[in-house]
Amino acid sequence: MSGAAIRNAAALFAGLFFGLGLAISQMVNPKKVLDFLDVSGHWDPSLLLVLGGAVAVTIIAFRFVLKRKGPLIDTKFHLPTATHIDRRLLVGSAIFGIGWGLAGYCPGPGIAALSSASIEALVFVAGMAAGSLIYLRLAVPRD
Amino acid sequence: MENFNPATALAGGVLIGTAATLLLALNGRIAGVSGIMHGVIWPHADDSAWRWLFLSGLVAGAGAWLWLAPPAFSARSGFPLPLAALAGMLVGFGTAQAGGCTSGHGVCGLGRLSVRSLAATLSFLAAGMISVFAARHVFGIAS
Numbered sequence: 001m002s003g004a005a006i007r008n009a010a011a012l013f014a015g016l017f018f019g020l021g022l023a024i025s026q027m028v029n030p031k032k033v034l035d036f037l038d039v040s041g042h043w044d045p046s047l048l049l050v051l052g053g054a055v056a057v058t059i060i061a062f063r064f065v066l067k068r069k070g071p072l073i074d075t076k077f078h079l080p081t082a083t084h085i086d087r088r089l090l091v092g093s094a095i096f097g098i099g100w101g102l103a104g105y106c107p108g109p110g111i112a113a114l115s116s117a118s119i120e121a122l123v124f125v126a127g128m129a130a131g132s133l134i135y136l137r138l139a140v141p142r143d
Numbered sequence: 144m145e146n147f148n149p150a151t152a153l154a155g156g157v158l159i160g161t162a163a164t165l166l167l168a169l170n171g172r173i174a175g176v177s178g179i180m181h182g183v184i185w186p187h188a189d190d191s192a193w194r195w196l197f198l199s200g201l202v203a204g205a206g207a208w209l210w211l212a213p214p215a216f217s218a219r220s221g222f223p224l225p226l227a228a229l230a231g232m233l234v235g236f237g238t239a240q241a242g243g244c245t246s247g248h249g250v251c252g253l254g255r256l257s258v259r260s261l262a263a264t265l266s267f268l269a270a271g272m273i274s275v276f277a278a279r280h281v282f283g284i285a286s
Contacts, residue, residue: 004192010169011193015200017162018174018246022201023208025155026148031219034286035146037268037275046152051249053156054163058254061164066255071171078171079255080242085262092240093248093263097270099233102226102278104286106245107238108176110231111198115206118218120227127231129184132177134232135239136185 006073022112025050030104030113037101099131163250166197175247176201177238222286241267 026032027050035044070076100106105113105124113121163174170193172179183194238244241263243252248267252260278284 007170008193008196012196012200014162014166015197016204017158019201019204020208021155021158023205025152028205034275037271039272040276044146046148049149049152050156053153054160054250055253057157057160058163058250062254065168072169074171083259085259089241089263090266092237093266094270095233096237097267098274099230101271101274103230108246112201112205115202116209120222123224123227124231127228128235131232131235132181132239133184135236
C-alpha cells in the first residue's frame with residue numbers, strides 16, 4: 001500500500017473510534033447535550049466527563065506524540081500555528097455556542113447522528129455546511 | 144441529575160481522546176471535526192480523501208454502536224427543522240471563523256495546552272449555556 005492509502009486507512013480507523021466514543025457516551029443524543037448546557041435546569045454533567053475523559057488522554061498522550069520528530073506515517077505534523085486570542089476567535093466561538101445551544105449538536109455529534117437517519121441531524125449538517133461555506137467565501141480571498 | 148451516565152461518559156471520552164491521539168500519532172493531524180469538514184467543502188489541496196474517510200468512520204462508528212446497543216433514550220421528535228437549519232448555519236459559520244469546535248479546540252487544543260483553544264472553549268461553553276437558557280427558559284422552545 002502507498003503512504004496515502006495507509007494514511008487514509010488510519011483516518012477511517014480514527015474516525016470509527018471517535019464515532020464509537022460519541023455514541024457510547026450518548027453525545028449523539030442532543031437532549032443530553034442541552035441538559036449539560038442547561039445549568040439552571042435539571043443539570044446533567046455527563047458531557048463534562050466526556051470532555052474530561054478525552055482531554056485526560058490527549059493531555060498525556062500528545063506530550064509523548066509531539067516529542068517525536070514527526071508522525072508515524074506522514075512526513076510532518078500538521079498543527080495550527082495561530083496562538084493569539086482575538087475578536088475573531090471569541091466571536092466565532094460565541095456564534096458556534098449559540099447554534100450549539102439551539103439544537104444540541106456540535107459538528108462531531110451532528111455528523112455522527114446521521115447514522116440514526118435523523119432528519120433533524122441531516123438538516124443541521126446541511127445548514128452547517130452552508131454556514132461554513134458562507135464564512136469561507138467571505139473570509140478566504142479568491143484569486 | 145437523573146440521566147447522569149458517568150461510566151459511559153468517561154469511557155466514551157477516553158475513546159474520543161484515543162481516536163484523537165491515533166490521528167495525531169499516525170497522520171500528524173488534529174482530529175477537529177469542523178476543520179476536517181471545512182477541508183472537504185472548501186478543498187484547497189488534494190487531501191480530501193482522508194477527510195471523507197474520517198467523517199465516514201465517524202458515522203459508521205456511531206452507527207455500529209447504536210445498532211449493537213440500541214439506545215434507551217427515545218429520539219427527539221418534532222424538533223422544528225428551520226431551527227435545526229439555523230443552528231447548523233451558526234455552528235458552521237462560527238466554527239469556520241474560530242478555526243475549531245468542541246473537538247479541535249476542546250479535545251485537541253486543550254490536550255496541546257493551547258491558551259487560544261482554552262479561550263475558544265470557554266467562549267463557546269458560555270455562549271451555549273446562555274443560548275440554552277434563552278431558548279428553553281425565556282422563549283420556551285421545547286427541546
